[in-house]
Amino acid sequence: MNKILKRLLTGVLTLATVFTALPTTAVHAAETQYWTESEERVGIVEKVMNDGSIGSTFNEGHMTVEGEDAYCIDINTGFKNGYKTRSDASTRMTAYQIEDVALSLEYVKQYTKSHTGLSSQHAYLLRQLVVWQRLSVHLGWSCDNVRASYDEISKSVQDEVFAGAKAFVRENKGRYDCYGYIYTGEGQDLGQFFAELAVGNGKIQKSSSNTTVTNGNDCYSLSGATYGVYSDKGCTKSVATLTTNANGNTDTVELRAATYYVKETKAPKGFQLDKNVYTIIDMMYYDEEGVYFLTAKGKAFYDQLMEQQYVAISATKDKIAVSLRGKIKNIGKKNLDIMFEKNPYMKKIYPGDTKDAIEVFRLYEAQGEYFDISNPSNIVRDTITIGKTEAVQTGYFIGKECIGCKLCCSVCPQKCIDISSVPVTINQNHCLHCGRCAEICPKQCIEKRGSL
Template sequence: MNKLVKRLLTGTLAFATILTALPVTAVHASGNQYWTESAERVGYIEHVMNDGSIKSTFNEGHMKVEGETAYCVDINTSFKNGYKTRSDASTRMSSDQIADVALSLEYVKQYTASHTNLNYKQGYLLEQCVVWQRLSEQLGWQCDNVRASYNEISQAVQNEAYAGAKAFVKANKGRYECGGYIYTGEGQDIGQFWAKLNVGNAKVKKTSSNPTVTDGNANYSFEGATFGVYSDKGCNSQLATLTADGNGDTKEVEVKAGIVYIKELSAPKGYKLDSTVHALNVEVGKTATLTVADTPKVTATLIDLFKIDMETGKSTPQGNASLEGAEFTWSYYDGYYNADNLPAKATRTWTTKTVAEKDSDGTIHYVSRLADSYKVSGDSFYTQDGKNVLPLGTLTVTETKAPNGYLLDGVYMQTDGSSEQIKGTYLTQISEAGELAVLSGSNQYSVSDKVIRGGVKIQKRDLETKDTKAQGSATLQYTEFNIISLNDSPVLVEGKLYNKNETVKKIQTGIDGIASTSADLLPYGKYRLEESKAPEGYLADGAKAIDFSITEDGKIVDLTDKSHSVYNQIKRGDIEGVKIGAGTHKRLA
């Protein structure tokens, strides 16, 4: 007992001598005075020096300011109840020193809260000891291992708590907002410290601004998109990098509460880079998610098809044919394919037709493209920013219905300046090129169709006998006919263009009275057959013109039956007797 009293007296004497203390800053006391007291004794402290000696042992009191817990911040000075002047801890300590003490206290508070076998006095002893340990290291008190008596708290518990506090400080600097107050006056200075969690989590959720284009399309993926997280709007101080997975989600990153700035560093597959700097407000202890919609790369430069006549190379149809109303089937596939591995079913299909359009100079073109005014049937068009577009992938187009008067056989596409003739189905791909999506090949093609061609055959007959044989010494051979175009549009016959009412061909009957053209002479349209020269022994009177039409390819219009033949009147005369003289053969009166 005497030994214990002696140690207590030694401790009291040591308190009276200030070895090293926090620096003092002059503070005006007016309106800044707080009542401080040592409310009760909580347990014995062993003032252990760094050399292992115990300088003193004393029964520590529970320090309070206006009834709120406080801590001794000067182990070498004795405490006196009374009013003290409060100043911000930052006037006496560096921010690192404040954080060191405040975080150590925060850990011990968490430790005692999770160890319910420790009572409030033991908790306070651990808190006070860890404050002294931190200040001893900072101020050189040489009592870095000051502790509660092992009779108060076991060595194992104290070792665990103090080691945990050091690790907690190291792991959590910057995660908490730390601060405190120092109370100065007569006797020992005391302090209050706090550490408020000042972090939350930030993450990014990547979405598509146009899911109808991207959903289910493997050419678009969120995986691999990266984002920089910055503390400043200018994006000069980077805190972290986030990477999106296939669903567009990044992992969480811990940041200080408040505003952080996020910018996309690399765009995901198929999307444009988002250059916007996004502000995200992160609240303490919560996860804030920035949802950003990236714009998919698409092409609004679609293919224009211009229908032309294969023989003339012009946008003017021949004869009575038309270049309007040709139909094309377009098929889009949401992958990259060639002609040999196209899927059996397209992602979307459309049928469009050619429509007559007039240029500013009055020239008429027959055009088809992927737009509502040309659409015959099919799925809805892909759109973006109010325009029809095509996503990344593969597109094919085939003419599936020829316009009136033309054939599908032999159809080919050709781009201006190229000699290549693309027959059958045309295939192109829409692929990424920097921040754009582009079509392979041209975006304008002429589509050439071959006009339907046919011929005509006519029979010459005797008007009186209705027979195909001439009377007497007359003949039906060498009758000549003119074939005249009745079409508003020109026709190409034997390499020359003919306009309406012009003779496109002369034909002549043979010995059988038949005149015929080849089966591919006349383009689709209307014509008139007129006799221009009667056969020998016949009059031109009575020969009527016949109108006919070419509507089938390779077919000769047969005008040889009685109802369609051309009839001519045989020449006739009376017999007149003349009396002549015998021997002289002179006409007698």
């Protein structure tokens, strides 16, 4: 289980021309000091001014804070190795500025990861350049087009990166939690900026509780059930609407990390309207004992958890999804600090001592599914169990009545049906559970097992 989960488990602009550097903050001797230094040279920089002239040329160093990457945030001041004091970036930058810089950095990280021809030095230099470009815009440095020498990094690569970073920022506003730190002391100030993906993909699957009656019965259909997704328990603040297909599945919807509530608003043919309100929550941490999430004691959801002691949770990252359902227990404040460290956006929701209102729940006996669609032509599916739970077999299974006609294989989108012998067999680890094989089978000998 751990191996699978580990793979899964994100000044005012109108006055900008007045400033040539970020606003300063007082340094107090009692505060923690961080060692900052400039290590190896990473490349020649040309400080291109907005009028097209080159203001200066210099060989930029690789800045670090306690050995971790950091970036110059004052292009007009020389750097000196030494101890500096850290402050939250929000004390000197607006949320918009932090997001702009952090998302620009995130794009360059993704770009250089996928373009292996760039050296680690040039990857760092590109990150530093986008930091300067964005701060120049915000702070009026008039060098919005600062660049590396084309002898270092080609013009085509730099143009692609800089244009891509701007587009990435526009397209991803609100999808990431962005924050940062600024290090102040003698000489040039340094900054660190982070963008952590704060959205996931949610979907709903409707199933029949009495398949003996409903399967193959034209009086019933899983298609057309409509669900509302809401941000409040009273289901008044809608964030999405989802409708099921013939297999009971909806499309996916992207949601920011939070608690959501789901209610059926229209029942499909033959079924009564489900009046229950279901809660969608996020996994936030896991270890050998289970999977953890948290909620505030004052919420109705907290009371529901304490009463039911059962929950279903899901998470999605990089086209890999994990879903789990099973027994939970309240463990108070245990693991609360580490959950906040691994999910830093929570510090903004519950700053300081206000997190005392939260308690942690552990999912300790559960079954679920791992689903990887990162390679669409070869999806991977597996079963997950936690604790003493025994895996329940789910999926489509071909019976002994199979005549080997191979029609099922002809409609299978994953081509995961082995037709080398009769009866043919389905590779469950690659099956999408779409049900097309069962629909086309002339002998109707493909059985759907479990709640898919």
